[in-house]
Amino acid sequence: MRNNITVATHAGFCFGVKRATDTVEQRLAEKRENEKIYTLGHLIHNEGYINWLAERGALSIEVSDIERVCGEANENSPVTVYIRAHGIPVEVENLLIECKKKNEFFDFVDLTCPYVKKIHKIAKENSGEENVFALLGSRSHPEVMGIMSYAEEEKYVFESADELEESIKNGSLSKLHKKTLNLAAQTTQNLSEWEKSLKIAKNYCTNSIFFDTICKVTEIRQNEAKKLANESDFIVVVGGRESSNTAKLYKICKEACENTLWVENASELERKFPTNKKIGIVAGASTPKRDIEEVLFIMSEMTENFAELLEQSLKTLNTGDTVTGYVTHVTDAELQLDLGAKVTGIIKAEQITDDASARLTQMFNVGDEVEAFVIRVSDIEGVAELSKKRTDSDRHWKQIVALKESGEVVSGKVLKAVAGGLTVQVGATNVFVPASHSGLAKDADLTTLVGETVDLKIIEIKEQGKRAIGSIRVVLNAIKRAQVEEFWANIEEGKQYTGVVRSLTSYGAFVDLGGVDGMVHVSELSWRPIKHPSAVVAVGDVITVFVKSFDKEAKRISLGYKTDDTNPWLLFTNTYNVGDVVSVKIVNMMPFGAFAEIMEDVDGLIHISKIANKRIGKPADVLELGQVVDAKIIEIDNEKQKVSLSIRALLEEEVAEEEAAPAEEATEEVVEEAVAEEVVAEEVVEEAPVADAE
DSSP, X not given: OOOOEEEXXXXXXXXXXXXXXXXXXXXXXXXXXXXXXXXXXXXXXXXXXXXXXXXXXXXXXXXXXXXXXXXHOOSSSOEEEEEOTTOOOHHHHHHHHHHHHHOTTEEEXXXXXXXXXXXXXXXXXXXXXXXXXXXXXXXXXXXHHHHHHHOOSSXXXXXXXXXXXXXXXXXXXXXXXXXXXXXXXXXTOOHHHHHHHHHHHHHHOSSEEEOOOXXXXXXXXXXXXXXXXXXXXXXXXXXXXXXHHHHHHHHXXXXXXXXXXXXXXXXXXOSOOOTTSOEEEEEOTTOOHHHHHHHHHHHSOTTSOHHHHHHHHSBOOOTTOEEEEEEEEEOSXXXXXXXXXXXXXXXXXXXXXXXXXXOHHHHXXXXXXXXXXXXXXXXXXXXXXXXXXXXXXHHHHHXXXXXXXXXXXXXXXXXXXXXXXXXXXXXXXXXXXXXXXXXXXXXXXXXXXXXXXXXXXXXXXXXXXXXXXXXXXXXXXXXXXXXXXXXXXXXXXXXXXXXXXXXXXXXXXXXXXXXXXXXXXXXXXXXXXXXXXXXXXXXXOEEEEEEEEEETTTTEEEEEOOOGGGXXXXXXXXXXXXXXXXXXXXXXXXXXXXXXXXXXXXXXXXEGGGTOSSOOSSGGGXXXXXXXXXXXXXXXXXXXXXXXXXXXXXXXXHHHHHOOSOOOOOOXXXXXXXXXXXXXXXXXXXXXXXXXXX
């Protein structure tokens, strides 16, 4: 037996082709007598298989035959037409629909590959009006013809990246700056040609939209073929000459391995191959498994047991293995995987997620790579039952262990408060955080964290039972230490901070500046004397302070709160001048005069001699507490911050204005009385204190 022959894992029917062939073969097995089965065009691009179908009663017809076979359908001889995986143009589908309406004994089954159906939708939704739809593919290929029928108005097919570039530069797409280019690819398109096309489109068209429509299985198949060709001395590509994907596989292999041969079936093989050389076999998506088996048989020694050779070409699975496969079919109940083995992988929904509402059809696509744990293998049934949850759990546990070793900070969502702590979900693993590591104060309500996303470190691993213990506190402490270090590294006198009032004492307020406390002395809280800080601030207030002085070694900071912007005396002097008339409120009365509030924290004195234009015994004879009166500023003492006011000045001005006639000559008695009053008033002024602004 030669053990130097390697068959590509993804050789032969792809999901779309297998779905189509399985459906038709099953129908042939159940076909009633006189029932007619047709395929619209060749079901796959493989002449041998088409002949095999014809021998069993499934004939190929063309579009021109549809109305004829519809007319022949009757109760005794019903007709069913199967649409191949490549799909059909929209007008042909409409014709089939009309025929089905006209004849109840005529039916059709759409076996178009889901990947192709997806491109139909893209073409329809991204063409017309201000759009240009372009497809990279073979113009004459049935799949391409079907796709383009769904695109409206301006649409193009390009068979190569060079053709696309030429059209953008000089041809039909030279005015793309006025429209949006929507570029997609045939499902079996060569990956390198698609990537080259993307680069060209991005260089020339800033308003382009690209759709990755190359079948994932095709992508996997092409990558595998390239890898196998690079590792082999001789490559055999098996597939029909009409097969687009086989042609692309041949081109990929030929570029990597000069000794590449393309055969449709085993009959085209020479019976002599290089000995002691690495030989690889790849096959297109339309190549039946039996064709691959025949090629492998011919390339092995004629005396060998073929079944044994084929067995060795496939992976052997055992319970407990971890395997990787590619999704070939998706329902909300289960996934089917190609494992490159003689059995098909099955993962039921409950082995994927615990979320009963989860829909697998939204979580997975055909071609997705999935890693799973083998629960059970049945060669008789041809299936391997798998669990994705198990591999996810194992993988996530390894990640948790690695996080413990690295000390990395991770994020998790708090699921619930439990006895003694919290359950935090980190990835797919639940981590226990003791109450003492929650970051909350002792006896605090842990439920306040439920639903929150928190940062933590894994501080302990218990392999038995796979339990992980985490700490939120160590992360918070590390953050606090970093903040404190940064604070002391950048502190300077005069620098402003926004902080939170943490506590009050009789001598000041302590403010949290972000992990570091500073104190605002009671004298720094207000421009006016206060007995306690609570007269200005309360615990929890957010205030802006500035650094007056600090001691890094003693970790002490003296803060200031009051500023020139809030200095009432400066506000007053910037607003008023001597001679201004202001409305003031009487706030206190003394024997020598009344104190009136000019503005907050600034009072002025109205001397008893300045209250009225006549002699009064006390201020209360004329004024009342709380009364608002107009007064004139007659003196401002900046050094002592005192203000003198006069009501009398305003009254005298009013009298002067009212006296229209010249004043009568004063009698000697009147003059003597006025002089006497003035002398008395001056004596009182000298004895009375002037108002203090404070």
